[in-house]
Amino acid sequence: MKAHEFMNSHPTTVTKAMTVEQVIKIMKETAHDGFPVIEGGKVFGIIAYEDIIFQPLDKKVEEVMERRVVAIPPEMDMEAIARLMFRSGHSRFPVVDDKGNLLGLVTNSDVIRAHIERVTPLKVETLKKTLESLHNVKVTFLEDNLLLRNLIPTQGKIYKDELSAREYEITLGLAEPLLVVQNGQRYVLVDGHHRALGALRQGVEKMHCYILKLDHEVELGLEKTAEKMGLKTLDDIEILDGLSPYTLPLILENGVVKRLV
Numbered sequence: 001m002k003a004h005e006f007m008n009s010h011p012t013t014v015t016k017a018m019t020v021e022q023v024i025k026i027m028k029e030t031a032h033d034g035f036p037v038i039e040g041g042k043v044f045g046i047i048a049y050e051d052i053i054f055q056p057l058d059k060k061v062e063e064v065m066e067r068r069v070v071a072i073p074p075e076m077d078m079e080a081i082a083r084l085m086f087r088s089g090h091s092r093f094p095v096v097d098d099k100g101n102l103l104g105l106v107t108n109s110d111v112i113r114a115h116i117e118r119v120t121p122l123k124v125e126t127l128k129k130t131l132e133s134l135h136n137v138k139v140t141f142l143e144d145n146l147l148l149r150n151l152i153p154t155q156g157k158i159y160k161d162e163l164s165a166r167e168y169e170i171t172l173g174l175a176e177p178l179l180v181v182q183n184g185q186r187y188v189l190v191d192g193h194h195r196a197l198g199a200l201r202q203g204v205e206k207m208h209c210y211i212l213k214l215d216h217e218v219e220l221g222l223e224k225t226a227e228k229m230g231l232k233t234l235d236d237i238e239i240l241d242g243l244s245p246y247t248l249p250l251i252l253e254n255g256v257v258k259r260l261v
Contacts, residue, residue, distance in 0.1 A: 003081060004074035006114050007095045007104030013038040016045070016062035020052045023061060034092060037065045042100045042255045045069060069252040071096045074103055076249065078114035081106055083165070084249055096250060100257045124179060124210050127190065131181070131212060138215040145206040146180065146187055148196055148234060154222045155193040156229040157238045167198040175199065178209045184217040188226070189234075197234050 014023055014035045027033060027049065034048035045065035055064050072081060072093045085091065085108055095104040128139045169175055178192035187209075189196060199207055230236060250257050 001078045001114050002074065003072050003076045003078065003095050003106050004103065006078060006110040007074075007106045008110070009104045011036065011094075011102075011105035013102070014047060014061055015039060016060065016065070018061045019057065020055045020059045020061070020064065021057035023047060023052055024057075036069075036094045036102055036105065037061055038102055039255070041102060043069055043071060043094050043096055043102050043252050044255045046094070067254060069094065071100075071250040071252050071257075072106055073097075073250055078106075078111060079165075082111045082114075085111060093249070094252075096252065096257065098257055100252055100255050123191065124212065127179065127181075128212055131214065135214070135218040135220075137218055140213045140215070142182075142211040142213055143177070144209060144211060146178075146209045146211070147206055148200045148204065151178075151180065151187050151189040151196060151234060152223065152226055153189050153193055153196075153231045153234055153237050154226045155189075155237065156231060157240055158194050158197065159240050162194050163198055163201075163239060166194040167202060170195065170199050170202060170204070175207065178207055180209045180211050181220065181222070182211050182213040183220055183223065184214075186223070187211075188220060188222055190222065193234075193237060197237055197239075200234050 012026065012030050012032060012035055014026065014037055016037055016039055023035070026035070034046060036043050037045035037047055045067050046069050047061055047065040051064050051066060070088065070090065070093060072095045074095055074097070081093065092105055092107045094102055095106055096102055124141065128141065131137060131139050166175070175195050176192070178196055179190045181188045181190055196207060
């Protein structure tokens with residue numbers, strides 16, 4: 001789940017030319033305690049309650065705003081945003097494109113909403129309908145603990161930083177079920193590669209899975225793709241060093257994007 005799926009696409013904003021008094025009025029009207037500072041559609045700063053509390057009412061936003069802004073690319077994972085909020089203490093991040101244009105705003109409420117939606121069977125139901133439509137099969141939903149060694153992966157590469165995060169969650173007992181398609185006697189892993197490999201590396205033999213069982217064998221595109229990539233077991237997944245581009249925030253300085261790498 002990505003930032004663009006949960007962000008507010010029309011957040012309240014202020015301009016550099018506004019006064020502290022005007023910002024206070026907007027805070028009262030909206031019940032929000034901070035806003036992106038925009039000029040020409042670009043984010044040039046962030047202003048929050050703590051920035052203005054002791055400032056003269058006629059002072060300009062430009063004089064008191066925070067110019068170094070931590071922002072979010074639209075494809076950033078909501079889980080990564082949650083961790084960033086926890087580490088930074090910030091409750092909101094602007095979502096921007098590569099040129100610093102404001103696309104929306106993600107708040108801690110959006111992170112909570114993403115977590116709630118993540119643990120519902122929405123993704124399972126969507127995949128079930130897709131399989132039934134594409135392959136003219138009847139799909140039965142099951143839940144069971146499956147041997148990780150029996151899973152056929154469909155993702156050839158994962159990032160080490162995300163893998164480490166999933167391993168940590170597993171030690172805390174926070175791992176969510178894997179999503180698997182049963183095609184004949186084969187179990188094809190659709191979602192949860194980081195969790196599955198992380199668990200395997202920690203000596204876990206089985207994990208709880210949401211299983212979509214097909215009533216007869218079909219030629220799955222996912223399996224063909226896995227075969228082309230030489231994927232037979234979780235051990236065949238390549239672990240990439242460095243940071244996943246989907247877990248990195250952006251830094252804006254005077255409206256200029258500086259991607260963290």
